[in-house]
Amino acid sequence: MTAGSDAPFDYDGPAELQAPITAALSRVVDPELALDIVDIGLVYAVSVGADSLIVRMTMTSAACPVTDLLVEEVEQALATVAAPGVSIHVDLVWEPPWTPDRLSQRARRFMGG
Amino acid sequence: MSPAPALSPAARVLRLLLLALVATALLSGVIGGLLRAGLALPMFEGLRWTAPAVVSHAALMIGGFLGTVIGIERAVAVRLRPAFAAPLASAAGTLALLAGQDGAGHALLLLASVVFTGVNVVIVRRQRAAHTVLLLVAALAWGVGNGLAALGERSDAVLAWWFGFLVLTIAAERLEMTRLTPRKPGSVAAFHAVVAALLLGAAAGSPWPRAGGLLFGTALALLALWLMRFDIARHTVRASGLSRYMAVCLLGGYAWLLVAGIAWMALAQGLPVRDVALHALGLGFVLSMVMGHAPVILPAVARVRLRFGWPFYLPLALLHGTLLVRLAGGLAGDGWRAAGAAGNALAMVAFAATVLGAMAAARRQPAPGPAPD
Numbered sequence: 339m340t341a342g343s344d345a346p347f348d349y350d351g352p353a354e355l356q357a358p359i360t361a362a363l364s365r366v367v368d369p370e371l372a373l374d375i376v377d378i379g380l381v382y383a384v385s386v387g388a389d390s391l392i393v394r395m396t397m398t399s400a401a402c403p404v405t406d407l408l409v410e411e412v413e414q415a416l417a418t419v420a421a422p423g424v425s426i427h428v429d430l431v432w433e434p435p436w437t438p439d440r441l442s443q444r445a446r447r448f449m450g451g
Numbered sequence: 452m453s454p455a456p457a458l459s460p461a462a463r464v465l466r467l468l469l470l471a472l473v474a475t476a477l478l479s480g481v482i483g484g485l486l487r488a489g490l491a492l493p494m495f496e497g498l499r500w501t502a503p504a505v506v507s508h509a510a511l512m513i514g515g516f517l518g519t520v521i522g523i524e525r526a527v528a529v530r531l532r533p534a535f536a537a538p539l540a541s542a543a544g545t546l547a548l549l550a551g552q553d554g555a556g557h558a559l560l561l562l563a564s565v566v567f568t569g570v571n572v573v574i575v576r577r578q579r580a581a582h583t584v585l586l587l588v589a590a591l592a593w594g595v596g597n598g599l600a601a602l603g604e605r606s607d608a609v610l611a612w613w614f615g616f617l618v619l620t621i622a623a624e625r626l627e628m629t630r631l632t633p634r635k636p637g638s639v640a641a642f643h644a645v646v647a648a649l650l651l652g653a654a655a656g657s658p659w660p661r662a663g664g665l666l667f668g669t670a671l672a673l674l675a676l677w678l679m680r681f682d683i684a685r686h687t688v689r690a691s692g693l694s695r696y697m698a699v700c701l702l703g704g705y706a707w708l709l710v711a712g713i714a715w716m717a718l719a720q721g722l723p724v725r726d727v728a729l730h731a732l733g734l735g736f737v738l739s740m741v742m743g744h745a746p747v748i749l750p751a752v753a754r755v756r757l758r759f760g761w762p763f764y765l766p767l768a769l770l771h772g773t774l775l776v777r778l779a780g781g782l783a784g785d786g787w788r789a790a791g792a793a794g795n796a797l798a799m800v801a802f803a804a805t806v807l808g809a810m811a812a813a814r815r816q817p818a819p820g821p822a823p824d
Contacts, residue, residue, distance in 0.1 A: 369747050371631065372687055372694035378631070399627050400578035401571075401586055403527040404751045432578050438630050449632045449686050 346376045346442060351386025355419070359384055362415040363393075366408060373448065375408065379440025382431065391420050394429045396436045405430065458754060465535065466753065469523055472542035476515030479549055481796050483508040488726075488777075488792035489785050500549040507548040507556070510600065512733065513613045514560040515545035517741075518593065521620060522563060525570050525586075527752050534573075537566040557601040564594035564616075581639070582627035585646065589619035592653065599657070607718075608656030610729070611667050615653045617737050618708075619646065622674060625701075628683045638681055645673045664719025671732070672712025678705045693746055693759040696767075700743025703771055707735025710778070726788060727778045734795055735774050742767055742802055749806065756813035757806065766802035773798055 349356050363381055364374045375381055375395065383394040393412060397405050409428045416426045441449070458466070482495055483504030495501045504511065522538030544559030571587040596612030626642060652667030679685075679702070688698035711732035714724045746759050777791020 369693045370628070370687065370697050370744075371683070372690035372692075398630065399580075399582060399624075400574045401525060401528050401583060401624075403524045404747060405528060406530075407751045435578065435580070441631065445631070446633075449683060451633045 346379065347381040348383040349385075351384065351391075355386055358419040359386070359391075359416065362419045363412065365415050366411045368408070373445050375412070377442040377445040379436065379442065379445075382434075389423065390425050390427065391416055392427045392429060394431055396431055398436050400432060469519065469535075469538055469542060470753065472545060473516060473519050473523075475549070476511050476519060476542065476545040477799075479504040479545075480508055480511030480516055481799065483511060485792055485796055489789040490793055499551075503549050503551045503553075507553070509610060509613065509729075510548055510556065510560065511545060513617065514541055514563070514593075514597065515548065517617060517737065518560065518563060518567075519545070520741075522567050522570075523752055524748060525567065525574070529570055529573055529577075531570070531573065534566070534570045537563045537570060539563075540566060554601075557597060561594065561597040561601045564590060564597045568594055580627070581643075582623045585619055585623035585626060588646070588650070589616050589623060592616045592619060592650070595653075604657070606657065607660065607664065608653065611653040611656045611663070614732055615649060615667075618649065618671065618674065618732070621737070621740050622646065622678075625678055625682050629681050632681070632683055632686065635681070638677075642677055642681075645670050645677060649674065661719050665716050668712045668715030668717075668719060668728070670712070671715055672709050675705050675709035675712055678708070696759065696763055697743045697747070699764070700739050700767060703767070704736045704739035704743070707731045707739065707771075707774070711736060724782070726781055730774065730795075731778060734770065738770060738799075739767070742770065745802075745806065746809070755810055756816075757809040758812035758816055759809065760812065762805050762808060766798050766805055769801055770795065770798035 346360070349359075351359075360376060363384075364376045366375045367373065368375065368378060371378065378398070380397065381393060381395045385392045385394075393416070395412070397408070409430060412428050413426050420426055441451075479500060482492065482501070483506075485492060486495070486501070486505045487508055518541040519538045522541055523535070526534035526538060540559050541563035544556045544563060547553075547559055548556035550556075568587065568590040571583070571590045575583045575587050577583075592612050593616035596609050596616065599609045599612065622642075626639075629638075648666055649670035652663050652665070652670050655663030655666060657663070682701060682705070684698035684701040684705075687694045688702060689695075690698070708731075711728055714728035714731055717724050718728045742763075746757050746763065749755055750757055773791050773794025775791075776794060777788055780787025780791055
């Protein structure tokens with residue numbers, strides 16, 4: 339699944355939560371790249387239900403040992419915006435594979451594009 | 452996939468055991484290296500493990516220390532418990548080597564590389580990409596080197612395969628990162644040609660040491676130039692904090708990789724630059740990468756919190772400075788070489804102290820924020 343032309347990821351949930359969720363996810367930064375996971379395009383989709391918040395995301399490499407830490411940081415960041423009692427779940431997927439097409443304009447500029 | 456569960460008591464014991472074994476490999480390998488460099492260390496004289504540590508310096512540093520660390524790192528990434536058999540086997544190999552049981556030591560290292568290769572096959576099946584395939588090739592290179600060593604070969608050809616494992620592992624991770632930059636036409640093809648030359652050079656090392664060494668060195672030098680030209684470090688060095696520090700480690704490492712490549716070519720032609728060829732590569736390039744990535748990898752693998760700060764630049768500067776003393780001065784005399792080697796060891800101690808300081812600083816900090824820096 340690809341994000342829309344403007345949105346960095348697919349979103350399904352209350353409209354008023356989209357901006358705070360995007361802001362929370364943007365606080366999770368890859369320490370080497372100095373870019374956040376939304377700019378890198380690692381977040382594929384966010385789905386907010388009555389009692390659950392599910393994020394589908396990927397990594398640029400299946401050999402990355404930092405995956406668990408980033409997933410934990412995503413959960414911590416979302417806990418600051420989710421309503422109390424809402425369960426947060428991060429679904430790590432490898433399909434579709436991440437490609438450089440998912441980089442944001444800001445990320446491309448930073449990397450010399 | 453579910454988030455990382457808190458470590459079970461068994462996992463905690465396993466990680467502490469592996470940490471102790473990694474430290475054993477590093478400390479004994481470094482002491483063996485210092486004795487090789489001509490330092491007098493009377494406190495270690497006559498100990499049972501000292502002579503094996505001198506003889507097996509390369510196996511301890513590359514297989515026992517780095518092989519175990521990379522094995523742990525990959526096991527954490529693949530999230531499969533059996534994957535920890537690889538670092539356990541290489542750590543056990545360390546103990547066997549230090550006990551003077553060379554045959555068992557090299558057999559255990561071979562076993563470690565076979566398991567590690569299997570782990571990398573799992574990763575390739577999960578994500579079929581150029582960089583994951585190259586990580587698998589790197590694992591196979593380690594296996595070839597370990598196989599040759601287990602068969603009793605002790606030539607520079609073994610070293611080329613062992614270093615090939617480290618260099619290709621790093622190269623694969625850098626190749627992955629370059630996907631974030633606009634790639635120039637032909638750059639990826641050039642990268643693969645360099646990798647092929649490196650493997651061919653290592654393979655040719657046994658039957659034709661001169662030609663093999665020349666090709667291996669040429670490949671190292673070309674890889675350095677490729678990384679200097681295309682790595683994201685050129686961009687991230689303009690960032691701040693940890694990102695900039697990592698980029699500085701990378702760019703400094705690439706300069707030493709170039710030096711190592713030229714020295715490896717010269718060594719193959721009979722020039723007395725063995726220490727330059729081996730340690731510009733092992734310390735200048737590989738250890739610089741380790742120092743750069745430790746602040747990111749340690750929290751993931753050892754579950755410790757670190758607070759990055761400017762002190763991390765001090766051991767890095769000490770490493771590069773003392774390596775210059777060792778390798779440039781070493782061409783003039785053995786005294787410089789020994790003093791430089793002592794400085795290299797001091798840089799590692801300083802780095803360990805910096806990590807401990809960063810852990811203490813993180814403990815004084817309030818609860819972790821959502822962003823790592």
